[in-house]
Each structure stands twice: as structure tokens, then as C-alpha cells.
Amino acid sequence: MNNKRYRFNFLTRSPHNTYGRAFAFLKGLTTVGTLLLILPALSLIYLVITSTFSGEVDDSFNEIKATVLNHYILNSLLVMLGSVAVALVLAVPTAWWCSRYQFKGRKLLQVLLILPLAMPAYVSGYIYTELLDFAGPIQRWLRLTFEWQRPSDYWFFDVRSVSGACIMLALALYPYLFLLLTNAFSKQSPQMTAAAQMLGASRRRIFWTVQLPLVRPALVIGCSLIAMEALADFGTVQLFAVSTLTTAIYDAWLVYGSLLTAAKLSLMMLLLVLGILWIEKLSRRQQQYFTEKSATDVSDRAEPTTKQLCIIWGYALTVLGSALLLPVGYLFLFVLDYWHQNTQSQLWQHLLSSIGLAVIAASVASIIALVWNQEQRITLSKLSSIKLSLSSLGYVIPGTVLAIGLLIPLGSADLMLNRLLIQFDLPRVGLILSGSVFALIMAYVVRFSAIANGSVQSAYEQIPRHQDDAARMLGASRFKVFKDINLPQLRPAVFTAFLLVFIECIKELPASLLLRPFDFETLSTYVYQYASDEQLEHAALGALLIIAVSMLPLLLLHRQNKGVS
Amino acid sequence: MPNPQSDLALAVDNLSLSLSGKPILKQLVLELSRGESLCLLGPSGCGKTTVLKCIAGLLTPDTGSIVVNGRLVAGKQSIPPQQRNIGFIFQDYALFPHMTVAENIGYGLSKLSKSDKAYRINECLQLVDLAGFGDRYPHQLSGGQQQRVALARALAPKPSVLLMDEPFSNIDAQLKRQMMAELKSIFKKANVSCIFVTHAKGEAFAFADKIAVMLEGNIAQFGRPMQLINQPASVAVAEFMECGNVLTAEQAKVLFPRLELTQTGSWLFKPEWIDIDSTEYGVRVKNIEQIFNGREYFVDITIDNDQLQSVKMVSQHLLTVGAIEKLVFRYNNTPYLIKE
Numbered sequence A: 001m002n003n004k005r006y007r008f009n010f011l012t013r014s015p016h017n018t019y020g021r022a023f024a025f026l027k028g029l030t031t032v033g034t035l036l037l038i039l040p041a042l043s044l045i046y047l048v049i050t051s052t053f054s055g056e057v058d059d060s061f062n063e064i065k066a067t068v069l070n071h072y073i074l075n076s077l078l079v080m081l082g083s084v085a086v087a088l089v090l091a092v093p094t095a096w097w098c099s100r101y102q103f104k105g106r107k108l109l110q111v112l113l114i115l116p117l118a119m120p121a122y123v124s125g126y127i128y129t130e131l132l133d134f135a136g137p138i139q140r141w142l143r144l145t146f147e148w149q150r151p152s153d154y155w156f157f158d159v160r161s162v163s164g165a166c167i168m169l170a171l172a173l174y175p176y177l178f179l180l181l182t183n184a185f186s187k188q189s190p191q192m193t194a195a196a197q198m199l200g201a202s203r204r205r206i207f208w209t210v211q212l213p214l215v216r217p218a219l220v221i222g223c224s225l226i227a228m229e230a231l232a233d234f235g236t237v238q239l240f241a242v243s244t245l246t247t248a249i250y251d252a253w254l255v256y257g258s259l260l261t262a263a264k265l266s267l268m269m270l271l272l273v274l275g276i277l278w279i280e281k282l283s284r285r286q287q288q289y290f291t292e293k294s295a296t297d298v299s300d301r302a303e304p305t306t307k308q309l310c311i312i313w314g315y316a317l318t319v320l321g322s323a324l325l326l327p328v329g330y331l332f333l334f335v336l337d338y339w340h341q342n343t344q345s346q347l348w349q350h351l352l353s354s355i356g357l358a359v360i361a362a363s364v365a366s367i368i369a370l371v372w373n374q375e376q377r378i379t380l381s382k383l384s385s386i387k388l389s390l391s392s393l394g395y396v397i398p399g400t401v402l403a404i405g406l407l408i409p410l411g412s413a414d415l416m417l418n419r420l421l422i423q424f425d426l427p428r429v430g431l432i433l434s435g436s437v438f439a440l441i442m443a444y445v446v447r448f449s450a451i452a453n454g455s456v457q458s459a460y461e462q463i464p465r466h467q468d469d470a471a472r473m474l475g476a477s478r479f480k481v482f483k484d485i486n487l488p489q490l491r492p493a494v495f496t497a498f499l500l501v502f503i504e505c506i507k508e509l510p511a512s513l514l515l516r517p518f519d520f521e522t523l524s525t526y527v528y529q530y531a532s533d534e535q536l537e538h539a540a541l542g543a544l545l546i547i548a549v550s551m552l553p554l555l556l557l558h559r560q561n562k563g564v565s
Numbered sequence B: 001m002p003n004p005q006s007d008l009a010l011a012v013d014n015l016s017l018s019l020s021g022k023p024i025l026k027q028l029v030l031e032l033s034r035g036e037s038l039c040l041l042g043p044s045g046c047g048k049t050t051v052l053k054c055i056a057g058l059l060t061p062d063t064g065s066i067v068v069n070g071r072l073v074a075g076k077q078s079i080p081p082q083q084r085n086i087g088f089i090f091q092d093y094a095l096f097p098h099m100t101v102a103e104n105i106g107y108g109l110s111k112l113s114k115s116d117k118a119y120r121i122n123e124c125l126q127l128v129d130l131a132g133f134g135d136r137y138p139h140q141l142s143g144g145q146q147q148r149v150a151l152a153r154a155l156a157p158k159p160s161v162l163l164m165d166e167p168f169s170n171i172d173a174q175l176k177r178q179m180m181a182e183l184k185s186i187f188k189k190a191n192v193s194c195i196f197v198t199h200a201k202g203e204a205f206a207f208a209d210k211i212a213v214m215l216e217g218n219i220a221q222f223g224r225p226m227q228l229i230n231q232p233a234s235v236a237v238a239e240f241m242e243c244g245n246v247l248t249a250e251q252a253k254v255l256f257p258r259l260e261l262t263q264t265g266s267w268l269f270k271p272e273w274i275d276i277d278s279t280e281y282g283v284r285v286k287n288i289e290q291i292f293n294g295r296e297y298f299v300d301i302t303i304d305n306d307q308l309q310s311v312k313m314v315s316q317h318l319l320t321v322g323a324i325e326k327l328v329f330r331y332n333n334t335p336y337l338i339k340e
Helices: A021-054 A059-067 A069-100 A106-112 A121-132 A137-146 A162-187 A190-198 A203-214 A216-232 A235-239 A245-254 A259-290 A306-337 A339-343 A347-379 A382-391 A399-423 A437-462 A465-473 A478-507 A510-515 A523-532 A536-561 B048-056 B101-109 B114-127 B143-155 B173-190 B201-207 B225-230 B235-241 B249-255
Strands: B008-019 B022-033 B037-041 B063-068 B071-074 B086-089 B161-165 B194-198 B210-215 B218-223 B245-248 B266-269 B274-292 B297-303 B310-315 B326-331 B336-338
Touching (some): A021 A382, A059 A259, A069 A106, A106 A306, A162 A306, A190 A203, A190 B086, A203 A216, A216 A245, A216 A259, A245 A510, A339 A536, A347 A437, A347 A478, A478 A523, B022 B218, B114 B173, B225 B235, B245 B249
Parallel strands (some): B037 B210, B086 B161
Antiparallel strands (some): B210 B218, B297 B310
């Protein structure tokens, strides 16, 4: 990264033997820690490879392969591509209007359009099912008005389908694309447009040949983010009974009880993720040629005509209404209608345990981010930067896959531990690792370390290295430099890292469903259980809590982006 | 109304424009003959680029008319930029990064057939001496090459007028002279009528056939480079162009007691016509600063006088400052009376 710039800096790059014992310990710690963080991915690969070579017969996988595997993969791909397609339709026009037009309420709209990211797709899925089902108010009204009797009398859109899942996921995920595109459109040099105009191109032609192609990197990055999230989704597809790879992994473990089958399916999923990442990386490489230095001056934004203004607000409010306002409104109604069930439940107990887990995981992730980044800052070595990237790897692993990847090593560790204890005539401890909150916390840390790393790393890069050198020249030890110089400046970033990881942990569903101990619920598994039992009405308050908590980082994100908008 | 049959490539009349309540252009008049290069020269913030944008159609003037090649494009009727047939080269070139050089050049040729388009692209590549570069992408080219692509792209649709916004500001001094020579020969070959904007006098003198000095939203003087330097239209122009010493008749008397200046007003005394002699009875000198430019010394003499503090002149050799206490000035030409 910045290695070249500091090559001649004698203080930050001294010979290794001068680091001392404490530093050797630090390096050992980060190495072991990194190995633990990539353990799930390694275990999956290890298990699948060894079982292939040992010729172990895996009946359940063969059965799935012979019957439904292709169908699952096809569904996964359909959900992924469909969600991206719908998200494009939602995000491209709204982003275009918010960045290229000047109208009253534009900035507010820009914030509001990001908020649906806080909406769990399965919650909207549940509410739209209620609304659009055969027994729902809309179909009832239609039947009354047109005097239809049976479902065969008319056609109506079935929400509980692949296309329904795509729409629900797109409604929750389009803000990723919206954010990236508004940023890219706003940064686009107005001279590009003027140049095309001077060469005789019409507005339409400029949009399709210059303005849209120029945001291609943002477009690809946004689409791959959405593709990954849609691929990893468990809640919505399970709720809609759409069988995909994620539901197959879940069933393989919880129904068939075959860890190996789950591992094989997980590995397939990882390959798909890698494919998406590869495409994304290609486009990131191009980005350096695409980014423009100049920022838009306000006068460059066009004033929309009244007709355009109607279209803009009409479309934007439709998107916002269906993605956020309507589901949230429904949840409020549920809470009021079922006040007793909502408040007298075990909600508070689950909320507390959720917060407890999230605090632990967020603390661990923040510490990892600090320690790993500090090592990278001191040594500037290739190895430490590799450790840093490896520790962020978990973020791309879908929650279901991660859970299976953790069950493999933790299960064997439990087995070994118990055998060992028996040998020494000690009481057995049971599934102390794989069957306790330990597994859950580890899953959260592995999955969300990347968020903490990113936040802390960018803050570290803001601190000039010469500050460290100056302190060292004044006699401070490395630890003192960290404590007195770096840490005070890193505090806001560490707080942000903690908060972001905390919120992600509260929201996390698929890994929590697979790893939670018996009789233990987190806030999101609690809400999801009710949704899949068709009783979300009774857990609506929980759902609202999740949404409220999720909105925090979005507002934070908006504050950071203010310079751009 | 300008006459469409004239040999004017461009005629701007009575152009006014206010942006957010602030008048930027005030009844500006400008004409460009076919095949000529005109420089809009002025300090930053005088509205030069605004004039270009009005001509291009990227801004709409409040009043006034613009006629391109005999066709009214702004005034009673307003023609959108894409139909004006005007070429524009932007300060940062604004090449489309996702298109090859050939695609960039061909962007304005969508009306041509495929083969005509390929032929024209090739022709333009050759014109700017970039044959064989058609498949490259802009980021694979040097700054000078990028500018030539921008030029080829702007010239490809055979525009009536070419507009350039600070075309040389991104190029380092060494390359600049070479680029100007190249551009000039390309313009001659293609008979381009061009207006370019700059704040650097050197660029204007080296490149323009005619210069329009722009001060505070208006053309302060329009003419050939020599004319501007020797016969500035106003004190403001003389000062901006650094023509020389602008003195009142009284101030001139201090330096040249024997000179008979009958008219009151400001007189231009050019540095290269001033001579000095070191004597015992002349004007008392306080300080002398000398800057060598590689050929001669620019001398700035501070004198001890209530009416006049400083005199600028040119010297072929370094003056030995310590020895000089009093100077006698001579002017070897007739001073020019600046008419206000």
C-alpha cells in the first residue's frame, strides 16, 4: 500500500531483531488469531477433500445430487439475478434524479431512499404475503368487486415464489446500488456531458453512451454486493418455500444430519461467491481510469419541469412506500393490535441475550482490528498485510456456509476434548464449543471482523507516520506510541467499528439459526421463528427493534457521505 | 444584424449575462474571421470562459445575439448545443475514458455511414499525427497525445468554429511551445477558425492572430498582438498587458524635463526606448532591481520623487548598482497617448 513511500523511513522499518520479545508475542498472537479466523473456510475445504479421497459414501448428497440439486442451484441463480435486475430498476432512476436534478426535498429523499436497507427482507416478505395472499385484503376485495369465487377464476401474482423473493430482496438491497450510483453520478465531470453535447449527441444518447458507462464500476460493485447478499439470503427464501442452496445447506444439517453434505453444498456456494468477487475485482481495477477529479458544481444540476417532478416524486415515493413505509406501518398496526402478546413475551429476555452476545463479539472484533492494524503499521511487512486481509475474509462467506464451516472444527474439538476427559476420569463437558454461545460469538467475529478492520484501517492511514517517529525520537516506546499517540486519534473509528459490528450481530440470522444453543434465541431468530410460524403479529415489536437498530449505521453513513452529496 | 454573406465565422453582438444576480458579461461584442485564431485574454474571473460557454450553448445569455457561420444560434431563436456545429476542447480534455481513441473521435460522426466514419476517423488521426493509436485508451496516452485526441475529436465533425478553454494550462513549459507549433500547423492545414481562452500573455502572443483583451465582462481592446502592446486602448489594458510606464504629463516631466507634452492624459513610455546616464544632477535613485530573463535585464528603478516612484526599463547589461546615485533619463521615441 504505502510501503514505497516509507521505504527510507529508518524508524518504522528497523531490522527485525530489534523488536523485542513483546513484539514476537504480538506476531504469534495475530498469526494464531488469523488462522482461527480462516478456520471455517479451511475446514470446509479439508472435510470435502479428505472425504473425497477416503471414498466415504455420502448417501444424502448423492440423493440430493440425483434429484433436486440442479433445481436448487437454478433457484439460487434465479434469486440472485432476479434481485439484481429488480434492484437496478429501483436504483438507477432514483439515483440519477437525486444526483443530476435540483429540486426541493432532494437531500431528504436521498437519505430516505437509503433507509430500506434496514428492513429485513423476510419481514417485508411476511407482510406482503399477508397483504397479497388469497385470504388477504386485496384479493378479497377483488373477488367481492368482480364476483369471482375460486382461485381458478382469475390470475393473481403469487408472492410466495421465486419472483416474489427477488422483489422482496431487491426492495431491501437496492440502497447499496443507490448509494454507489448517486456518489458516482455526482462525481461525474460535467465536462464529459458538455463534450458529448458539443459533438451533437442528444440527451438520451449521452445517457446511454457516456453517463451510464462511466458509472460502470459503481454499477458492477453495487450489483455484486446485491448478488452476494441475495445468494446468502436464508430468511426470505425459506419463508417463501423457495428451495435454494442456502435452504439446502440448512436442511442437510438439520434434517438429514449430514455435515459432509452441508459442507459440499457450502463449498459450491463459496465458489459462486468467488465468481462474483472475481467480477467485482475486475471492475475495481478499471475504476482508477473512470474516476473523475472534479466534483459537480451545483449549477450543473438541472431544474426538473413540473411533469418530471411528478414522475420523480411518484416513482421515489412508490419505491420508498413499498420498501419501508408500508411494512413498517403494518408492523406498528400489529404492535397496537397485539399489544399484550408483543410485550408480555420473552422479547426482553431475548433482546438482552442478543445485546450481550453482540457486545462481546463487537469488542473482540474491535480489538482484533486494533492489534492486526497496529502490527501492520509497525512492520509494514507483506505477511502482516496478508494477515489483515485474511482476517477480513469472513465477510464474503454466507452465514449458512460459515456456520457449517465452524461446526466442523468445533465439533471435532468437542469430541476430542470429551475423549481426553474420559481418559483422565473426569466428567464430560458435552458440546462445550459447538453447542454453546461460543460458536455463535466466533461466527459473529469471523463474519464481521472485516467491518471493524476497514473502519480502523482507514483511520490509521489518516495518522501520518511521522507522528510515530517524532514520539519515538522523544523517547517513547512502541507501546507508549500506540497508547499515547495512536489510540486517542483512533477512538472515534474504534467506536464506529464497535457500533457497526454490534448492529450487524443483532441483525444476523442464518448463522444464528444454525449455531444457537438449544432453547436459546437471539432477537432476530426470535422474530424469524414467529414469522415462519405465521405469527409475526406477536413479534412485531421485535421486528421494529431490529429495524430501528439497523437504521443507526445508515444515518452514520449518511453523515460521512455528506461531503459528496 | 450581421450579414450572413460575410466572411465571418462568428459574430457576437451585445451579449449580456448575469449569474445569480451578478453581471458577468456586459454588452459584449466579438467577431471572428474564417481561418483565424482569436485569443480571449484576461485575468481570471473576467468572464472569458462564460463567453465560450455562451457561444457553445452551454449557457443561455440574457440578451444579445450569436451568429455562427451566418446562422443565428442565440438571440431571437436559441439552438441547443448539439445542433450548433461548434467544436469544444475542454481544459481537462474530457476524453471518454471507456472508449478507445477511435471511438472518441467517432463519437460526433454518428450521422455518417460506417465506412465514411472510419475514413474520417483515420483522416483525423493522421491530421493530429496519431495514426496507429486508434485502438488505445485515453489513459494509455501522454498528456500531449491526449490533447491531440481531444483536438481530433472536436475537428472530426468539421465544426464551423473551434473553442478551446485554457488549452495549454495542463502542459508543462517545455512541451508547450512544441504543442503550439503543432496545433498552429494543424489549424492552417484544416483552415480552422478558433477562439481560445487564456490568462497567459505568452500563449496569446505565440498562438493568436488576433487578441481580445477582456476586462470585467467586456472586451477592452481587440486587435493584433503588436497593436495591443504598442497602442493600448486604456490604462487598464496597458497595465494588464504590462506595456510599459504609463505616466501623466506631469510625471513624465520628472523624468524627461525637455519633453513637450501638449495634451493632458496618460502617456505610454515603453521600457525598451528608455536610456539612462549616471550623472551628478539627475533624479536621485533609491533602489534598483534587475531581473535577467536570459536575453536582457528588466530593470525596476525606484526614484526619490513625490510624483513618481518607479520606472521600468530594459538593459542589455547588468547595471553596477552601488555606483549610481543620480540618473538622467532619455526617451528615444515619441510617447503614445492613451485615449480614454
